[in-house]
Amino acid sequence: MPTRLLAGLGALLIVALPFIPGVPPFWLTLLTYAGLSAIVVTGLVVLTGVAGITSFGQAMFVGISAYATALLTTTGGLSPWLSLPVALLLSAAAAWVTGAITLRLSGHYLPLGTIAWNISFFYVLGNTDALGRYDGLTGLPPISVLGHPVLGGAEALLLTWGFLALSLWLTHRLLRSRTGRAIRALKGGVVAAESFGVDTARVKIVAFVYAAMLAALSGWLYAHIQRAINPTPFGINAGIEYLLMAVIGGAGSIWGGVFGAVLVTVLKDQLQNVLPLVFGAQGNFEAIVFGVLLVLMLQRAPDGLWPLVVRRSVAPPPDRGPASHPLAPRPACAPGTVLLEASHLRKTFGGLVAVNDIGFQVSAGEVVALIGPNGAGKSTTFNLVTGVARLSAGAVRLGGRDVAGLPARRIARLGCARTFQHVKLVAGMSVIENVALGAHLRGSAGPFRGALGLDAAEEAALFAEADRQLARVGLSACRDLPAGSLALGQQRIVEIARALCLGPTLLLLDEPAAGLRHQEKQALGDLLRRLRQEGLGILLVEHDMDFVMGLADRLVVMNFGAKLCEGAPATVRRDPAVVEAYLGSAA
Amino acid sequence: MDATILLLLLQDGVVNGAIYALIALSLVLVFTVTRVILIPQGEFVAYGALTLASLEAGTLPGTVPLLLGLGACAFLADCAEARHNLDGRALLRFGLRDLALPGVVAVIAWLLAPTKPGLPVEILLTLVIVTPMGGFLHAVAFRPLAHASVLVLLIASVGVHLALTGLGLVFFGAEGSRTPPLSEASFPAGPLLVSGQSLWMIGLTLAIIVALWLFFSRTLLGKALIATAVNRLGARLMGIAPSLAGRLSFSVAAFIGALSGVLIAPLTTVYYDTGFLIGLKGFVAAIIGGLASYPAAAAAALLVGIIESVASFEASAFKEVIVFMAIIPVLLWRSLRSAPVEDEE
């Protein structure tokens, strides 16, 4: 069943529920709690499911907002509607500060960092007099809608799910926007995202702050529906439960998050009803049975239960129509202008010298191929030029500018685009969106414009460009397929389209022909020749000698990290050193 | 704070740190072999302590029926796993391991428990009751998830933790227990009074670290476990079944957990839910050790123990805040040191 239809049915059901006779009133309360959790979990889906940042600390941001609004509305006497923006901003600020510290943590250190924050937060709440210590704050006013106080039951349900719908809508838009593609690109690898100009550290913070703001929204609603708060609901156990909901529902999609939140909330309640009938009133078996069910569900559905409900597919990006203002192409450089000048490059890993005193030039309108046996240091050289790896010594000049020490995303700004030896596409994202990521630097819309849908013109232009480049490499037919479903050779071509989307003057291709069939190789060769004609400078690493010899203007041959020789294909072919080291064995 | 107090606090921190170290070691072991962050490790500690307390009181601990139940579940799980080549020999093997072994343990416990056979026998009994649970849990809960992501394994681990804590409440009630010490002796050392129990504690921790090191560096089985940790496919090609390695690591973890429980039960009161917080501290230590290094994890555990002890003296209401805020700079430092050049995937 299409997701959109399901969502519509779900919304209809929620709205109609209070009016269906015979529905126990408690179901409205229960679903209100489910909705409150679902708002937090939606943020967690963005953070954990999409950006891959595991956080146990969402309960802290719920708590910051709940306490902020409690203080403002009780002692401050403010209306809840006025305290909402304050609560949101406060949580966002807290997320910014904690994120700036915590998101630097790598690997397993990061989730532990979020645990540390949340545990500390709990004890600080419990020991702060102004926050009522462990007893908390009571007597909060209810939220008024059109002068009518929302006390509970149907009103609270509709209010909560209204806000949930709003959160889902914003999140859906955000993830489809330019910022959203950058967030999703984190899953395809930080290196690839950085190479297209994405400031991944900033994108991570954006995702963290966004998730915290959704948590804050939930905290604000919780505080005024509950009307009494204390530290317990904001402790680490709550943080673990939010994550649990996301995983059990399916952290890969926002619908999975909602499903998980509703499922866990309802399941826990129903266990309390059913188990006493089975085991008698004396046992406390809820936690046991819940734990067992949780494990069993994960064993049946490790990706969460939602993908079992809907067939997993990648929704095609919305059709944005023709671009009113197509992206202006980057002015071509005059043929012969030196684009890249690498001199005396050196890279050591510990005592091992991977690249030793390599130097070469690439000019506009020429194809230079970097060849050599496996382990000769070609890919490392690539990484040195593009800022992915740090130079031990030597200099790289791009367009006459010294770029040694600049991060990859700054080098991308100078019109240098690349592909990777091991394909780095976001497997679950459609081909066209992967390609559009290449145009990241050619747009400017931030998260707010994206979430609010004020980026339509720019998005249309970016996608028009992406479509153009995809057509150029001949993969338009695959436009809406998930990138991971393509053959490996095709994925390499998608990477080229993505690189072209940057509007580069210099193109670096790492083994572009690997895995291609003969005809595809010819098409690729034709494409590269066309690009050369348009004035692009191309540096490529390739093993397929026929392909290289027929295409390259010059070859740079490497062996054991050092340059063996350089020259036109015909010259290199005759060089005795090359023949011995490399061609001799291959040919 | 004068020097005497500082020494006393250090002593306290080291003893507590030793518990965290034991937990951290098991977590590292289980993680390297199976990628599971074993949150229920704390429950093994609580089960160990409370089982011993039950035996001490002359009653049959609730962990005995649990052992039988888990064994039966593991038997079913084993049969399901091997359903394509299930023959008489396999059935016999599973039956011996999953049904007969717990059965024998249960009968012995049932016979011995009312006689209060004395501390050494009771400790032995505790260890044989709790240790097999590790392997059974692996077979029932985690083996079917062998290919899931670390996050999913972690959430499954939370599920097992919830179930085991709930069972602990049913078996042992909400109130805690203490057991008599292994050694009543105490030795004056300057201003300190070193209890025999704390020496046992530290000594056994060191012994376990050495034993683990020897096991992994000297024995074929240990090397096989490391091989599984490094490369699961490679290990399988070399004829090492990851499920066997996983089962073994879980059993070792349960054994260390039960032993930790036996060690701390005389020093403090243990509750059905004691496991979570000490498990978390052990987790902190394990993570600081990068979930890979035993000595680093043990050192971090001592550090956590000492920070905790000093914090409880200086500002007891904010003890946890101090402990957990103190680890953030450590985490930052570790992150910077391990900053990956390429992507971590």
Add this chain to the structure above:
Amino acid sequence: MRRIVWALALAGTVLAGPVMAQQPIKIGVTIAKTGPAASLGIPQANTVTLLPTEVAGQKIEWIVLDDASDTTKGVANARKLASDDKVDAIVGSSVTPVSLALIEVAAEAKVPMISLAASAKIVAPMDDKRRWVFKAPQNDALMAEAIAAHMAKAGVKSVGFIGFNDAYGDGWLSEITPRLEAKGIKLAATERYARTDTSVTGQVLKVIAAKPDAVLIAGSGTPAALPQKTLKERGYAGKYYQTHGVANADFLRVGGKDVDGTVLPAGPLLVAEQLPESNPVRKVALDYTKAYEAKFGAGSLATFGGHAYDAQVLLANAIPVALKTAKPGTPEFRAALRDALEGLKEVVYTHGVVAMTPTDHVGQDDRARVMVTIENGRWKLMPATN
């Protein structure tokens, strides 16, 4: 065949409905059967199974839910009880933070509620919402008063405080501080610890360094034994005071000889058989003790369970009054029940004798506490000092 049986059963139920004399009175209970406060909630849940199912010829239905000491769950339970089960009264919860949050629900649904938690904040200051809220256990204040008085009489000049780092410890600290001040006793150290902490050496060293004449430990159940054992280990020789939170047999079991000589205030239930025959509480308390231990084993009694019993005593006294004006299951009945609870006078329950007033919804006096000491691992009633 099976279908016919079902149909018959269904028809039977439908027909039986109107035949029954009257709808039963429903009492909803939400307590901490699990979670950190399970040592309070479990004896309370046990007690509910002993409670009479008929009062004044009226069937009573008890519905017990577990809130795991968690506020959100407690409030959800209360809403469920109020909206779906349409209970006539709510009993619970076991701890103060949850009870405080339940006030909102009780007031909103206009259901009388009897809390089983300690803090006076639950019923005071009296306002529009707390009109609906009553409380069975003693206020911490009443108990703190007794401890302060005992300390003053024993010549204690300074006190070290070691309490739970939670609402229970907070409540005690805030009640004992002004009372010690009033008696001119210095609070020399205030230390906090968590229920599941494995070591309190740091806190104990700090307290000993302050050299107080006495130490007050504010914890509940077996976890309150750890600071005392550690103090003994470190050779602290002053007086030991505990709170009524430790009043169960497990505390004695875990504390062993280290807790001998400890002084604590408690509800009279704890030492019912030692009360003089003239004390009206004695009989009620002994009856409850007998019933409880018959079902859950000798020595299993915990005074916390008594609070659940006492809530029932309050309701059983109020129900006949309320029945005169309204039918169970109606808003009128709930209002009448509230009024009846507020009007209770000289009701004897296991923890004392109650006289409610519109401003006092606990209604206890000095008869609700006795001073107890521990002798040879047994509770011993201390002679009244005034």
